[in-house]
Amino acid sequence: xxxxxxxxxxxxxxxxxxxxxxxxxxxxxxxxxxxxxxxxxxxxxxxxxxxxxxxxxxxxxxxxxxxxxxxxxxxxxxxxxxxxxxxxxxxxxxxxxxxxxxxxxxxxxxxxxxxxxxxxxxxxxxxxxxxxxxxxxxxxxxxxxxxxxxxxxxxxxxxxxxxxxxxxxxxxxxxxxxxxxxxxxxxxxxxxxxxxxxxxxxxxxxxxxxxxxxxxxxxxxxxxxxxxxxxxxxxxxxxxxxxxxxxxxxxxxxxxxxxxxxxxxxxxxxxxxxxxxxxxxxxxxxxxxxxxxxxxxxxxxxxxxxxxxxxxxxxxxxxxxxxxxxxxxxxxxxxxxxxxxxxxxxxxxxxxxxxxxxxxxxxxxxxxxxxxxxxxxxxxxxxxxxxxxxxxxxxxxxxxxxxxxxxxxxxxxxxxxxxxxxxxxxxxxxxxxxxxxxx
Amino acid sequence: xxxxxxxxxxxxxxxxxxxxxxxxxxxxxxxxxxxxxxxxxxxxxxxxxxxxxxxxxxxxxxxxxxxxxxxxxxxxxxxxxxxxxxxxxxxxxxxxxxxxxxxxxxxxxxxxxxxxxxxxxxxxxxxxxxxxxxxxxxxxxxxxxxxxxxxxxxxxxxxxxxxxxxxxxxxxxxxxxxxxxxxxxxxxxxxxxxxxxxxxxxxxxxxxxxxxxxxxxxxxxxxxxxxxxxxxxxxxxxxxxxxxxxxxxxxxxxxxxxxxxxxxxxxxxxxxxxxxx
Numbered sequence: 001x002x003x004x005x006x007x008x009x010x011x012x013x014x015x016x017x018x019x020x021x022x023x024x025x026x027x028x029x030x031x032x033x034x035x036x037x038x039x040x041x042x043x044x045x046x047x048x049x050x051x052x053x054x055x056x057x058x059x060x061x062x063x064x065x066x067x068x069x070x071x072x073x074x075x076x077x078x079x080x081x082x083x084x085x086x087x088x089x090x091x092x093x094x095x096x097x098x099x100x101x102x103x104x105x106x107x108x109x110x111x112x113x114x115x116x117x118x119x120x121x122x123x124x125x126x127x128x129x130x131x132x133x134x135x136x137x138x139x140x141x142x143x144x145x146x147x148x149x150x151x152x153x154x155x156x157x158x159x160x161x162x163x164x165x166x167x168x169x170x171x172x173x174x175x176x177x178x179x180x181x182x183x184x185x186x187x188x189x190x191x192x193x194x195x196x197x198x199x200x201x202x203x204x205x206x207x208x209x210x211x212x213x214x215x216x217x218x219x220x221x222x223x224x225x226x227x228x229x230x231x232x233x234x235x236x237x238x239x240x241x242x243x244x245x246x247x248x249x250x251x252x253x254x255x256x257x258x259x260x261x262x263x264x265x266x267x268x269x270x271x272x273x274x275x276x277x278x279x280x281x282x283x284x285x286x287x288x289x290x291x292x293x294x295x296x297x298x299x300x301x302x303x304x305x306x307x308x309x310x311x312x313x314x315x316x317x318x319x320x321x322x323x324x325x326x327x328x329x330x331x332x333x334x335x336x337x338x339x340x341x342x343x344x345x346x347x348x349x350x351x352x353x354x355x356x357x358x359x360x361x362x363x364x365x366x367x368x369x370x371x372x373x374x375x376x377x378x379x380x381x382x383x384x385x386x387x388x389x390x391x392x393x394x395x396x397x398x399x400x401x402x403x404x405x406x407x408x409x410x411x412x413x414x415x416x417x418x419x420x421x422x423x424x425x426x427x428x429x430x431x432x433x434x435x436x437x438x439x
Numbered sequence: 440x441x442x443x444x445x446x447x448x449x450x451x452x453x454x455x456x457x458x459x460x461x462x463x464x465x466x467x468x469x470x471x472x473x474x475x476x477x478x479x480x481x482x483x484x485x486x487x488x489x490x491x492x493x494x495x496x497x498x499x500x501x502x503x504x505x506x507x508x509x510x511x512x513x514x515x516x517x518x519x520x521x522x523x524x525x526x527x528x529x530x531x532x533x534x535x536x537x538x539x540x541x542x543x544x545x546x547x548x549x550x551x552x553x554x555x556x557x558x559x560x561x562x563x564x565x566x567x568x569x570x571x572x573x574x575x576x577x578x579x580x581x582x583x584x585x586x587x588x589x590x591x592x593x594x595x596x597x598x599x600x601x602x603x604x605x606x607x608x609x610x611x612x613x614x615x616x617x618x619x620x621x622x623x624x625x626x627x628x629x630x631x632x633x634x635x636x637x638x639x640x641x642x643x644x645x646x647x648x649x650x651x652x653x654x655x656x657x658x659x660x661x662x663x664x665x666x667x668x669x670x671x672x673x674x675x676x677x678x679x680x681x682x683x684x685x686x687x688x689x690x691x692x693x694x695x696x697x698x699x700x701x702x703x704x705x706x707x708x709x710x711x712x713x714x715x716x
Contacts, residue, residue, distance in 0.1 A: 087681055087682065088681040090470075091469040091470050091681060091684055092469065094469060094470055095469035095470075112470065113470065116468070116470045116471045116472060117471075117472050118470060118472070196570075197570075199570065211662065211664065212664075265556070265573075265576070266576060266665070267573070267575070267576030267577075267664060267665045268555075268556060268573070268576050269555075276555070276557055278556075281557060283556070402682075403683060406682070406683075410667075413664075413665065413666055414666065417578065417665065417666060419666065
């Protein structure tokens with residue numbers, strides 16, 4: 001017998017404390033969303049994902065004061081929530097009715113929140129935007145779930161192969177004609193890799209393999225390049241184990257395994273590691289990196305900036321890569337400040353703020369017009385990603401995507417570590433995913 | 440007089456445990472608006488038949504026992520060393536105790552760097568001409584690396600407890616053994632060690648209870664990987680609760696672990712009682 005219950009604050013308190021029986025660290029919620037502060041101001045609570053100091057400074061010092069000046073009577077309270085704790089914080093906040101009015105999250109979370117009725121559709125607000133604005137917002141369509149707009153992407157991201165020009169030259173390669181296919185890139189990686197006693201000491205081509213998420217994104221890049229998809233168009237049928245997927249995973253595992261392996265460092269954290277990234281330390285000659293990681297390398301190892309080049313996506317069937325809409329803004333379903341919440345989001349998406357956001361945080365700007373801004377196009381770590389924006393493909397917007405991705409990521413790790421053959425790994429992941437898709 | 444304490448205990452202990460138990464009997468996704476749905480013992484059945492849970496329990500056991508095997512003899516040895524009076528003994532004791540007072544999160548962050556490819560241990564290996572080791576990213580070395588870190592953290596605290604135990608041993612007994620012709624080793628084996636049994640039991644069982652609840656250091660250093668080789672039960676509870684949003688099943692797991700820890704605590708009390716007799 002199933003008995004649905006309404007949430008009450010004491011339940012949430014009790015649940016949180018009970019979880020504390022086993023866990024030593026848990027996040028907590030704040031006050032209720034959309035409240036009236038002293039002096040009659042409306043308090044708009046906004047959660048930003050991440051805690052980059054540049055972003056904190058810009059949001060608190062420039063963005064929020066400018067918004068409050070334009071919207072007298074609205075007091076914006078911003079909280080920066082570490083990415084690692086964002087889902088935890090949001091889930092407890094939803095359960096306890098303490099979710100913020102506006103919050104940021106990755107695009108991958110949109111379908112799950114929409115399915116659970118935790119976020120508002122934004123179609124009416126988007127329809128009210130001038131036509132020129134709608135067409136200018138590069139990643140608008142990526143923010144749709146089941147045809148409805150739920151997330152307003154603030155920036156885009158993508159993966160491209162970055163390489164060390166000095167190491168390429170040293171290996172006798174000339175990227176004036178850059179690698180264009182898997183075979184070209186693999187051959188270049190073979191020449192760039194260094195080995196000692198059968199071990200790869202310098203990766204010819206390093207793929208992101210920090211954890212199961214980045215492993216699934218590396219696989220996604222190759223899957224799309226092979227002409228495959230994660231799921232069929234209906235969003236209910238797994239297709240990652242189709243021949244294109246098998247070819248992609250075999251290609252990926254081949255980089256790490258065998259006597260001609262060209263990659264090492266499975267499980268090593270490389271995302272946003274700056275000066276510690278193997279490309280910066282010289283332990284990798286080429287690496288598939290996202291824009292944020294390349295930005296940290298440029299910032300922390302400025303002496304290498306001139307030595308790093310970026311390749312356009314290579315292909316097996318199609319020259320594309322994993323990417324698309326990055327983080328964006330949602331409006332909580334239960335906010336009492338729907339208008340103010342939308343005002344804040346649309347303020348963030350003004351061209352001048354989109355530009356400032358990209359310069360401050362990095363990432364592909366959310367507006368096509370801004371991507372042509374000379375100040376941005378001269379940023380060497382950003383320009384190649386802005387150029388490649390139309391070639392980025394993202395994950396499917398289905399409610400259980402994060403769980404599907406975890407199921408896939410676990411099996412990809414097994415294949416990469418050689419404990420399961422690629423085809424079996426993909427079939428096992430598909431079997432687990434189909435159970436999840438059945439609900 | 441006891442009413443305020445009773446109320447506080449009821450509010451912060453009994454209600455959460457009671458509600459947690461109720462949650463363990465439900466299917467509950469906090470992101471959904473439907474709230475908990477009662478499904479009896481199905482969650483427990485799912486947990487107890489889950490290979491992932493038993494594997495995590497095995498990892499938890501290996502982690503706890505491995506840490507104790509390193510910590511207890513080393514802590515006892517250090518306690519014997521610092522039990523004497525020599526210049527700087529106070530400073531030495533203080534330094535050994537330092538890791539205990541530093542937050543486990545901070546310690547984990549430091550060890551994350553020590554174990555990294557560019558970290559101190561690989562630098563030291565390179566200096567002596569050895570290949571670098573993937574301490575935290577290789578399935579065969581990740582758990583032992585965690586054990587070494589946790590043993591280092593626990594060493595000072597256990598040493599101080601052993602030291603306190605050593606200082607309660609009547610000197611007359613040691614002197615009598617010496618008069619009877621027992622050497623240092625025999626005195627240690629037949630006098631010191633038996634008299635330290637209650638303390639040893641206490642250290643082992645209390646540390647086991649703490650170690651069975653480990654989470655933060657594993658979350659920071661390996662997040663349960665590679666290939667689940669460091670996924671302890673609490674890591675699995677966290678993943679189920681806050682990554683898969685299965686709060687009911689996570690609560691059931693937490694309660695199974697709670698029962699096991701309770702059994703350990705009970706065994707501690709019984710063993711201590713027996714030692715006193």
